[in-house]
Each structure stands twice: as structure tokens, then as C-alpha cells.
Amino acid sequence: MSLTMDTTDTLGGKERNDHILARIGYKRGEHRVTPGLYRVNGPDDKSPVLVTSNYSLSFDAVRSHLKGIAAWVLVLDTKGINVWCAAGKGTFGTDEIVRQVKGTGLEEIVSHRRLILPQLGAPGVKAHEVKERTGFVVEYGPIRAEDIPAYLKDRKATPEMRQVQFPAKDRVVLVPVEWRNYLKLGIPAGLLLVVLAGWFGLGVFLLGYVGSLFFFPLLFPYLPSKKFSIKGMALGALLSLPLLAWSWLGPMPLVEMALVDLAVLLGMMGVVGYVGLNFTGSTPYASRTGVKDEIFRFIPPMVAMSATGLALAVAAGIGIYAGWF
The missing domain is CATH 3.40.50.11600 (Rossmann fold)
Incomplete structure (x- = not known):
């Protein structure tokens, strides 16, 4: 039959x-x-x-x-x-x-x-x-x-x-689903950044969320290292440059500016590094052993960078409201 x-x-x-x-x-x-x-x-x-x-x-x-x-x-x-x-x-x-x-x-x-x-x-x-x-x-x-x-x-x-x-057209077509995957975390985080830091917070959101999920697939072959996490951290550092320039051109006191810049740099590297690590499931290059190795090797430093960046941002905010700077 x-x-x-x-x-x-x-x-x-x-x-x-x-x-x-x-x-x-x-x-x-x-x-x-x-x-x-x-x-x-x-x-x-x-x-x-x-x-x-x-x-x-x-x-x-x-x-x-x-x-x-x-x-x-x-x-x-x-x-x-x-x-x-x-x-x-x-x-x-x-x-x-x-x-x-x-x-x-x-x-x-x-x-x-x-x-x-x-x-x-x-x-x-x-x-x-x-x-x-x-x-x-x-x-x-x-x-x-x-x-x-x-x-x-x-x-x-x-x-x-x-x-x-894995040409550019095959990489970029992944962007919409990546944006959607991070939507539940991205939107609340973006709103919080805007409330706390205004236009600068919006810039952090656009580069950290929208920018990383677009530029990581697009620039994937050109980012340094074969490790997805390192590629992500490198992109995070690159995406933080416009924000660092913004703070330098603004009226911030030197100490506050240093805290904010370091917070942005570490935070972006940690968050975008995680985005890079998650991209392993979207490419034909990753292996199970390679992914496990990256998880154990890079998750701890990425968490540490993100946590340190957050702590520095909080310290800068408290300093401003307390009039320390």
C-alpha cells in the first residue's frame, strides 16, 4: 500500500x-x-x-x-x-x-x-x-x-x-528573527535606559540592541577571532565608540565621564559578546564541543563585564544626584 x-x-x-x-x-x-x-x-x-x-x-x-x-x-x-x-x-x-x-x-x-x-x-x-x-x-x-x-x-x-x-544575504536574513528573540528583554531595557539617561540612554539602546543584532551577522566574517564570543565583544567595543565620543563632547565632569565611558565599554562588550555567543546556532560553522567550550570560557567574563558596567553606571548616577562631581 x-x-x-x-x-x-x-x-x-x-x-x-x-x-x-x-x-x-x-x-x-x-x-x-x-x-x-x-x-x-x-x-x-x-x-x-x-x-x-x-x-x-x-x-x-x-x-x-x-x-x-x-x-x-x-x-x-x-x-x-x-x-x-x-x-x-x-x-x-x-x-x-x-x-x-x-x-x-x-x-x-x-x-x-x-x-x-x-x-x-x-x-x-x-x-x-x-x-x-x-x-x-x-x-x-x-x-x-x-x-x-x-x-x-x-x-x-x-x-x-x-x-x-554563508554569504551576506544569508546572514542578514537572520536579523528580523534575532530582533524578535530579544524583544522581551530589549524593549524594557530600552525604556529604562531612556528614563534614566535620556538621549544618551536611547543611543545605548539603539547601538546595543538594534545595532548589535544587525551588525554582528553583517560583519561576521570580518570580526576578529574564530570564537563567536570574542567576535561579539570586539563588536561591542566598536559600537561603544560613538557613545564614548558623545560623552567626551558633552558637559560631563571628568570623573563622571570616565565612569560612564567605562560602564558603556564594559557593558557593551559583555552584552554584545553574549549576542555573539548565541549566534552559534544560526551558522553552519559552530560545533557542539565548540559551543560548550565558549559557554564555559566566556560566560563568566561576560557576566563580570556586564555587572561591572552596571555598577559603574549606578555609581555615576548616584554621584550626579549626590553632587559628588
């Missing part, structure tokens, strides 16, 4: 709206399609079988790059998570592939015994076990869906198809 569904190689307004909502982090985990076997462009028993996750953006990326290509798309139940992350979590894995192959009756539908998996799904899959349990051979296709048509022509991946890329 087989169960298949039809889909197309064209995306409409519904899909584009879904992509926008996913990009801003609205109802995360709900951007998914029904797992199972899909027909694209009238495939036959010899048509290739491409495997992907049921995250709607992953599924749409695959089918939209099958223009005029007859193919089967086997969608795994990854709980609405993309291929790379699902492979790490185990939902894009051996057991789910076996379950979907058997559940859809794929062996009755195609005459060949070959599954084309995205390369980024490899960490979660034991290819030899898939073959033993289903009879299907696992073949790893290109990293990017846009390379699928070229790959299918001769079933060979060029070095470029195997190369992980």
Missing part, C-alpha cells in the same frame, strides 16, 4: 507569507508540511527520490528548484525543524528515514533503490543501516537546493556544491 501527495515546483502567495512569518520568528515550530511522499512534475518509477525535512522553508526550497524536473520528494517528520538542526537533534535520522520509506510504500513506487539526501543531513544518518533496513542506498546530494538540477544531470557534486557558504 502506498500513500503519495501532489505538489508543484511553484511557490505562491501563501508560501511567501509563511516564509515572512518564519523569518520574523512568528509561531516558531509551526512552519511545517505534512510528512510523506510527494509527487513533483509527474514522476515515474525511475524518477529520483529527494529527502528533506518537513520545515516548510526547506520543503519549498527543494521543490521550487525542481523546475521541469520529475521527482519524488520524501519528507521526514522533523517536527518543523530544518535539515541541519534536525540532523543534530536526531529527528532527521536513520529511524525516521526507515519509517517514511516503509510507511509510504516507496519500494512499490520506484524501481531503483537510491535516496538523495542533503549533505547537511549526514550527521544524523547511518547510511549502512538505512540500506540494511530498507534496501535503499543513501546518496548525498549538494548542500544547497539551488544546485539540485545541476547535480541530477550526472549525479556528481562539484567541490563548490560541497562547500558550505
Whole structure:
């Protein structure tokens, strides 16, 4: 018994709206399609079988790059998570592939015994076990869906198809969801800064919250070090420069200015360093061991910098109201 569904190689307004909502982090985990076997462009028993996750953006990326290509798309139940992350979590894995192959009756539908998996799904899959349990051979296709048509022509991946890329457009598209992730903390903190420090507080908020979440992805390859935390701290120091210049040009007494400048510098480095550390889950470069290492090595100094910056800011504020300066 087989169960298949039809889909197309064209995306409409519904899909584009879904992509926008996913990009801003609205109802995360709900951007998914029904797992199972899909027909694209009238495939036959010899048509290739491409495997992907049921995250709607992953599924749409695959089918939209099958223009005029007859193919089967086997969608795994990854709980609405993309291929790379699902492979790490185990939902894009051996057991789910076996379950979907058997559940859809794929062996009755195609005459060949070959599954084309995205390369980024490899960490979660034991290819030899898939073959033993289903009879299907696992073949790893290109990293990017846009390379699928070229790959299918001769079933060979060029070095470029195997190369992980993270260009500016892929980095900047992450900004809206990052802004939303920090919204619950960012807005109250921004209001508090404005109440306590007026325009200067607004500047701290704009550079520390809006600026860091925009410039970190944009400048990611150019920031020093391979450590995400150090990249973030370096950006924090850079973003603090306009605020330091602002205080120097203002009427602040020397002692107050020194306290404020040091508070801003340490606070920005600590906070933006944390932003950088959290960006590990958004790139194809981080590893579990690397992330754990950064957490243990850099969280304590970042907390210390943020706490010291806050203490200095409080000291400066008390000094002003008490007339010490």
C-alpha cells in the first residue's frame, strides 16, 4: 500500500507569507508540511527520490528548484525543524528515514533503490543501516537546493556544491528573527535606559540592541577571532565608540565621564559578546564541543563585564544626584 501527495515546483502567495512569518520568528515550530511522499512534475518509477525535512522553508526550497524536473520528494517528520538542526537533534535520522520509506510504500513506487539526501543531513544518518533496513542506498546530494538540477544531470557534486557558504544575504536574513528573540528583554531595557539617561540612554539602546543584532551577522566574517564570543565583544567595543565620543563632547565632569565611558565599554562588550555567543546556532560553522567550550570560557567574563558596567553606571548616577562631581 502506498500513500503519495501532489505538489508543484511553484511557490505562491501563501508560501511567501509563511516564509515572512518564519523569518520574523512568528509561531516558531509551526512552519511545517505534512510528512510523506510527494509527487513533483509527474514522476515515474525511475524518477529520483529527494529527502528533506518537513520545515516548510526547506520543503519549498527543494521543490521550487525542481523546475521541469520529475521527482519524488520524501519528507521526514522533523517536527518543523530544518535539515541541519534536525540532523543534530536526531529527528532527521536513520529511524525516521526507515519509517517514511516503509510507511509510504516507496519500494512499490520506484524501481531503483537510491535516496538523495542533503549533505547537511549526514550527521544524523547511518547510511549502512538505512540500506540494511530498507534496501535503499543513501546518496548525498549538494548542500544547497539551488544546485539540485545541476547535480541530477550526472549525479556528481562539484567541490563548490560541497562547500558550505554563508554569504551576506544569508546572514542578514537572520536579523528580523534575532530582533524578535530579544524583544522581551530589549524593549524594557530600552525604556529604562531612556528614563534614566535620556538621549544618551536611547543611543545605548539603539547601538546595543538594534545595532548589535544587525551588525554582528553583517560583519561576521570580518570580526576578529574564530570564537563567536570574542567576535561579539570586539563588536561591542566598536559600537561603544560613538557613545564614548558623545560623552567626551558633552558637559560631563571628568570623573563622571570616565565612569560612564567605562560602564558603556564594559557593558557593551559583555552584552554584545553574549549576542555573539548565541549566534552559534544560526551558522553552519559552530560545533557542539565548540559551543560548550565558549559557554564555559566566556560566560563568566561576560557576566563580570556586564555587572561591572552596571555598577559603574549606578555609581555615576548616584554621584550626579549626590553632587559628588
